[in-house]
Amino acid sequence: MKIVIAPDSFKGSLTSVEASKIIDKALKDFDPHIETVQIPMADGGEGxxxxxxxxxxxxxxxxxxxxxxxxxxxxxxxxxxxxxxxxxxxxxxxxxxxxxxxxxxxxxxxxxxxxxxxxxxxxxxxxxxxxxxxxxxxxxxxxxxxxxxxxxxxxxxxxxxxxxxxxxxxxxxxxxxxxxxxxxxxxxxxxxxxxxxxxxxxxxxxxxxxxxxxxxxxxxxxxxxxxxxxxxxxxxxxxxxxxxxxxxxxxxxxxxxxxxxxxxxxxxLEMIAEMAGLAKQLEDADLVLTGEGRIDGQSLFGKVPVGIGRLAKGAGVPVIAFAGSIGPGTEHLEYEGVNVVMPMSEGPTSLSEAMLHSEKLLYNASMRLMKIVRIGSMA
Structure with a gap:
């Protein structure tokens, strides 16, 4: 299995590079044989x-x-x-x-x-x-x-x-x-x-x-x-x-x-995707993982996860996005190629607490996701 890891920053807690490394570590800890390609993203702003x-x-x-x-x-x-x-x-x-x-x-x-x-x-x-x-x-x-x-x-x-x-x-x-x-x-x-x-x-x-x-x-x-x-x-x-x-x-x-x-x-997003050769990496990818701090209906307007979803949809590759928090309108993202939005939270918590433990939350969410992927492949 080849997985492209292309997150945005989780503003205030993780840069896109840090998020990419955390997801990659979780995937390799889960199964060292998974092929991963890290392509940290940004939209011109921080990161x-x-x-x-x-x-x-x-x-x-x-x-x-x-x-x-x-x-x-x-x-x-x-x-x-x-x-x-x-x-x-x-x-x-x-x-x-x-x-x-x-x-x-x-x-x-x-x-x-x-x-x-x-x-x-x-x-x-x-x-x-x-x-x-x-x-x-x-x-x-x-x-x-x-x-x-x-x-x-x-x-x-x-x-x-x-x-x-x-x-x-x-x-x-x-x-x-x-x-x-x-x-x-x-x-x-x-x-x-x-x-x-x-x-x-x-x-x-x-x-x-x-x-x-x-x-x-x-x-x-x-x-x-x-x-x-x-x-x-x-x-x-x-x-x-x-x-x-x-x-x-x-x-x-x-x-x-x-x-x-x-x-x-x-x-x-398009500039960095071009620099990183994202289109080439999508040609034989099985899955793309992206994400950012908050995902909601406003993500349709120029946010990285939706931009990644649109690129991956054209290549026929499913996309799962991690989110620190989820707001109204996420159901519309599926039409743009983001198949699933996966929350990182593990229960009721304050924003400051979630940001403080963002590294652990993203790692654990990545591990949970891979268990779901494994079950799906066995079905």
Missing amino acids: TVDAVLWNRGGDMVSCRVCDPFGRIIVAQYGWLEEKKTAIIETAAASGLPLLDKAELDPERASSFGTGELIKEALDKGAEKIILGLGGSATIDGGTGLFQALGVKFFDENLNELSWLGGRLDRISAMDPTGLDPRLPSVKITIASDVTNPLLGSDGAVTVFGPQKGLSASQLEIFEKGMRSFAELVARQTGKSMVNEPGSGAAGGIGFLMRTLLVVEFRSG
């Missing part, structure tokens, strides 16, 4: 660097940058020396995991640190940059990122604004002439499975604002500021990218990347 480095090799580079509030931290990005390629996650310097839930504040949070990571990669000689958009704590329209790369923003009195954060209504002018001159010669690929536009009911503020700390009363204020900023950018550049798919990714970073640079948007 993208780990997944790319696992599947393609390379090194992790550490550097000192600003976190969402301007505090100095050590963040990492991936580096493929042979390809002169940097793999950067917005989550590494500007991500939600860097902040406690009580301190979430999109008004202060800036993507400046992500721009610093890009600058570090340029200094290292990057000829290609893969930027994973996902997991950001920011709704700054990418202004912080581009400030780190030389773009200036001004208030109504033409005073330069330093640390902007998410109050985009303060911007009255933009000067992009200082943009790092090395960027136009670098191939930039945006890895993201978020297809939201910048504005409106499906936009960066409305959809992602609440999880980043916006209250219901703040949504209209931030949406108005984002709209005002988008109009200013359109006037100055002659480009309107607000409705382009992915412009709302990572708090609007996708919007300004599309406007000020020449970039290619790709599905993070």
Whole structure:
């Protein structure tokens, strides 16, 4: 039996690489003769660097940058020396995991640190940059990122604004002439499975604002500021990218990347699947195991397990997905190639307890699954 192991991260507890190793160990402990292929996955968000480095090799580079509030931290990005390629996650310097839930504040949070990571990669000689958009704590329209790369923003009195954060209504002018001159010669690929536009009911503020700390009363204020900023950018550049798919990714970073640079948007999942040769591995696979922290009806919109299900369905391979928690709508996943969603829990427990013991729970769930598979093969 050949089993392809292709999980996403179980956010807050296990990376996709760690989850893949745990599932693999359980399968080998159950039956050493099972052939396994580990292909840790990501969708452009947290875990993208780990997944790319696992599947393609390379090194992790550490550097000192600003976190969402301007505090100095050590963040990492991936580096493929042979390809002169940097793999950067917005989550590494500007991500939600860097902040406690009580301190979430999109008004202060800036993507400046992500721009610093890009600058570090340029200094290292990057000829290609893969930027994973996902997991950001920011709704700054990418202004912080581009400030780190030389773009200036001004208030109504033409005073330069330093640390902007998410109050985009303060911007009255933009000067992009200082943009790092090395960027136009670098191939930039945006890895993201978020297809939201910048504005409106499906936009960066409305959809992602609440999880980043916006209250219901703040949504209209931030949406108005984002709209005002988008109009200013359109006037100055002659480009309107607000409705382009992915412009709302990572708090609007996708919007300004599309406007000020020449970039290619790709599905993070499809990009990593291609790097790892997933299609080839599916040709003779008997089963695919995937999973993530929570699976529900929303998983249909760009989540890794469903993406894996669709790829495997085309190859005629069944898929089982492990889930830390299960919500409404999972019955619809079967039509997308995810045949079974298997919970990891072993009884009533709190989220914090489940996350604390996630390694053990995933191992045990994998063992239970293999016993079911064995019974099925005997029938």
